[in-house]
Amino acid sequence: MAASSNSSLSGSSVSSDPEDYQPPIWKSYLYQLQQEAPRPKRITCPQEMENRPRYYGREFHGMISREYADELLGGAEGAYLIRESRRQPGTHTLALRFGHQTLNYRLFYDGKHFVGEKRFESVHDLVTDGLITLYIETKAAEYIAKMTTNPIYEHLGYTSLLKDKMTHRRGRSEPRRVTFQRDDNKITTSPLVRHSALKDPEKQSSYDKIHNFKVHTFRGPHWCEYCANFMWGLIAQGVRCSDCGLNVHKQCSKLVPSDCQPDLRRIKKVFSCDLTTLVKAHNTTRPMVVDMCIKEIELRGLQSEGLYRVSGFSEHIEDVRLAFDRDGEKADISANVYNDINIIAGALKLYLRDLPIPVITFDVYSRFIQAAKIPNPDARLEAIHEGLLQLPPAHYETLRYLMRHLKKVTMFEKENFMNAENLGIVFGPTLMQPPEQNALATLNDMRHQKLIIQLLIEHEDVLF
Template identity: 80%
Template sequence: MPEVSAEWAAAASNLLSNIRSSWTNLSTVSLPASEEDRKKIWDPSTMFSEELWLENEKNCAVVHKSKRGRKRQELLAVALGVKAGVKGALLWQPLKLFAYSQITSLVRRAALTQNDNHCNYEKAHNFKVYTFRGPHWCEYCANFMWGLIAQGVRCSDCGLNVHKQCSKYVPNDCQPDLKRIKRVYCCDLTTLVKAHNTQRPMVVDICIREIEARGLKSEGLYRVSGFTEHIEDVKMAFDRDGDKADISASLYPDINIIAGALKLYFRDLPIPVITYETYSKFIEAAKISNPDERLEAVHEVLMLLPAAHYETLRYLMIHLKKVTLNEKENFMNSENLGIVFGPTLMRPPEDSTLATLNDMRYQKQIVQILIENEDVLF
């Protein structure tokens, strides 16, 4: 087993002190008689010793085999690491079956805060009611989760387990686990970039890189549609292979397929790049008649976007500005791109066709302003 750092030992000691405090409530539990033996049991350096770990591996298998046939009281005793009715008999199943998993989770979260390469975008946890199998401790308050079903909540993005009441106080520090992210398209933008530890969604980076390499002078870029079936193929490639998806010219010679896949990614976002919370503010800014005041209002609203959304929008506008610089070949100016990307990047909070139609010219105007003034606004 790898050497235990000070952070691991501190997390282990904190959690195990809570487990030890629960023993006083069990009449069937007996600790070793001598004070020296008891201290040795709860000493993290002893608990994590390789010899003791290997010795108790065999006991874990025995517990698993007999688990189904035990009574509820016996299961609780086993989970806490003792044999019911046998004085001084200490098992190490909780370290393997419960405590170790809890310590791993705590250390995982501690390690994430020390990761200098991590993009520090704030993200709220996606908590859902969860029924835990066997005893579980809250990873926020370190207290036991009581009950047989729905004992607490679990974040479906990072796996954090807490009491339902504790979830209200957990900071917005969710670091999604890549193993829990099943797809790329239709995934929340901030969730995706934090899972991949990137500044922007890798779909945006890869598609824009490919378009700028061989498609900036393509006539009608972003306006001309590629074959829907091929665009779906690109989507499935990203969902299946992530940043290893192959969208090279050998597979997709038509650059409009790549451009269509990029637009589809933005349309499929559950929260648009220009979020629902800022939508109305952008529309109001577009209605300002004075150009200088309008530009200032747009800049103020941009500052309200979540960090990942802001960075993605900034990168896209820099790219679209490059597209307009090749207007003589591709016939795509900022107004044309505004018509294409307005409804793609902005959607009204309410699902109203009338509201969408009324706001279309303002959506176009906002994107046009962002493209033409990207060097000032970003």
């Protein structure tokens, strides 16, 4: 039953190294079945129905019984009509002949026609898609159940290209675990451990990222880039990753590894973009916004009074955001354009605040809040360090780099009047946001947020 053949009909976007490119073998069995599926045959009502809804055509037959609808369909495969329910007046039913029987579906309209998840511009398209799905699922139920067991995904040029890119990516090593030596029930840090934690070299690492799949309607025949089988139907045949463009069946999307490599052409903006998506798209360990803003601030703003506390003009900060979204790493944020360093500091805070997933992620937020409540200072640092180990690589690297910068800011406290506690007040709510927005809980957590950032700055050399 599992027929396979080469096919040039695929609209797939699989890429590969030209030197070792091998055309994938697209499995055409399901495509052949779609071609064989019954075609819709509209059974029209001979007279005009006064109570016909405006969004139905002559296929509407008014309030008739199931038996009469079955008689009108005449046993022709693919024949269909719409009737008003006698049991529930005002509701409508699609009567459809398939498999030598009449199937009845509750029909809905909300601007588009639907009986399930898919929504269609016309009843004819809905019936066409339904007949294709019924035919394929009837004829190939066993095949569909097994079609994900022999994927070609690992052999496609797409994954080979990813592995090659990831080999050259620089990331962080697994953070060095800080060990705390116990002496008479008191936890202390060893000077040797402190020294070793001070210099933790960057090493190669994989920034794993799950695909951002969204239901997609493919124009023309399309094959799944995981199992190589045809994606059947008229609309919403599968899902596409909006970050890298991978096209797969909905059921196959659950089996695809977390190896998304975002394509810069698909990243529409820099601000409000998921942090891991952005660094993978730019092939960097941290967002270039963070690197560029910090570099500019350290060049000319470390002694600026009230740095990060004093706000720049909001319209100028918005200009910086638009410059990054438009020009990326070519954005000009120099003193020639923005003389007030508070504008650059404000833009950095805005970037961090607008991340869809905060730097200290929702998943580990409660772990850090609980760590802040530990009374023993050394045990508290150990708990914070354990929390850092749970951060995704891009988030860890961003936080590490930012804390190293803020430590530099505190070294100029006499000039800028910004110590670790002040910076904790500023950056606590920016870097840490509770998973559920509850005003009271957020208010109660603010002092813990401040303390966490304060400790990350003060103990940056040990914790990272």
